[in-house]
Amino acid sequence: RKEVEQDPGPFNVPEGATVAFNCTYSNSASQSFFWYRQDCRKEPKLLMSVYSSGNEDGRFTAQLNRASQYISLLIRDSKLSDSATYLCVVNYYGGATNKLIFGTGTLLAVQP
Amino acid sequence: DAGITQSPRHKVTETGTPVTLRCHQTENHRYMYWYRQDPGHGLRLIHYSYGVKDTDKGEVSDGYSVSRSKTEDFLLTLESATSSQTSVYFCAIMGDRSNGNTIYFGEGSWLTVV
Numbered sequence: 001r002k003e004v005e006q007d008p009g010p011f012n013v014p015e016g017a018t019v020a021f022n023c024t025y026s027n028s029a030s031q032s033f034f035w036y037r038q039d040c041r042k043e044p045k046l047l048m049s050v051y052s053s054g055n056e057d058g059r060f061t062a063q064l065n066r067a068s069q070y071i072s073l074l075i076r077d078s079k080l081s082d083s084a085t086y087l088c089v090v091n092y093y094g095g096a097t098n099k100l101i102f103g104t105g106t107l108l109a110v111q112p
Numbered sequence: 113d114a115g116i117t118q119s120p121r122h123k124v125t126e127t128g129t130p131v132t133l134r135c136h137q138t139e140n141h142r143y144m145y146w147y148r149q150d151p152g153h154g155l156r157l158i159h160y161s162y163g164v165k166d167t168d169k170g171e172v173s174d175g176y177s178v179s180r181s182k183t184e185d186f187l188l189t190l191e192s193a194t195s196s197q198t199s200v201y202f203c204a205i206m207g208d209r210s211n212g213n214t215i216y217f218g219e220g221s222w223l224t225v226v
Contacts, residue, residue, distance in 0.1 A: 032213050043202055043217035044155070087154070091213055099170075100145075100206075100215055104154035 003027060004090050006103035014111050017078050021106045023088030024070045032091035033064055035073050037084045038105065044087055047073075078110045115139045118203050118218040125225055131190040133221050135203030137183075143206035144186040145215070146170075146178065148199040155202065161186055193225040 006023045013019050025033075033050035048055065050062040050071050061074040075082055088103035115138035125131050135144060146158040147170075157170030159178040167178050175197060177189045190197055203218040 034214070041220075043219050045217070046214055049214070089215070093213070099157065099160070101157075102147075102155040104152065 002103075003101045004088055004103040006088050006106050008104060008106060010107040010109050012109045012111060013078055015078055015080060017110075018074065018076045019078055019108065020075075021073045021086055021088075021108075022070055023072070023103050024068075025088075025090045025101075026069065027090070027092055027101075028069065030069075030090045030092045033062075033071050034089040034091070035060075035062055035071075036087040036089055036102075038087055039084050044102075047086070075108075078108075080110050080112060083108055083110045116203060116205055116216060116218040118201075118221045120221060121219065122222045123224070125193050125223070127194060127225055128192050131193050131223065131225075133188045133201055133203075133223070135186045135188070135218060137186075137205050139205060139207075140183055141205040141207060142183075144180065145204040145206070146176075146186065146188045147202045147204065148172065148197075149202060149220075150199050158188065158201075190223075193223075195225050197223065198225045199223060 004025050035047040036044040037047045038044040048057050048062050050064045052064050054063040059076045063072045085105040085107050087105045089100055091100045117136045119134045145160040147155045149155045156172045158172055158176050159170055161167045161180040179187045201221045204215045207214045
């Protein structure tokens with residue numbers, strides 16, 4: 001079983017739709033969580049951190065469920081420019097170790 | 113911009129030749145990472161460094177070595193390149209806790225081994 005798992009998609013949605021991605025992680029010692037966005041042939045870029053209480057940034061909402069070990073990303077009112085791959089990232093650290101584990105990504109294609 | 117540059121950005125090399133990729137940061141961050149990204153596998157950690165001369169292996173370290181002789185540079189070496197090492201390589205640095213331990217990536221190095 002992979003340490004971080006995501007549905008690879010693709011998710012094909014019309015403009016204006018609401019779409020949600022989930023990500024599960026296996027290491028209960030994981031301490032920080034992030035969503036990254038990656039455009040084709042570009043580097044991943046931080047979209048948002050995920051906090052225990054849930055957090056929102058404009059049309060994007062992230063939530064964490066530690067008991068069930070999953071995080072989610074909700075995108076409201078999808079735009080064409082939201083088309084990208086969304087990577088779930090889990091960080092755990094202790095001592096000298098500070099490791100980030102990436103999911104394989106979920107591909108979103110927003111259609112006009 | 114996070115102040116990370118990778119070089120070379122693109123390289124084609126022959127099987128069996130050594131290759132070194134360089135990652136340079138201007139942020140003075142302690143943690144630096146090398147990942148490779150391949151279809152179906154996502155980003156996989158090759159090696160990472162938690163300080164000058166302090167490095168450790170990631171999940172796909174076979175065939176790779178690294179060196180960090182100064183804070184700003186983290187070198188990834190393929191001692192004898194193989195076709196299975198054709199990939200895009202991303203260097204990353206980790207910000208400090210005030211930035212929530214956020215990781216920032218370089219623009220990537222596309223390596224083709226023929």
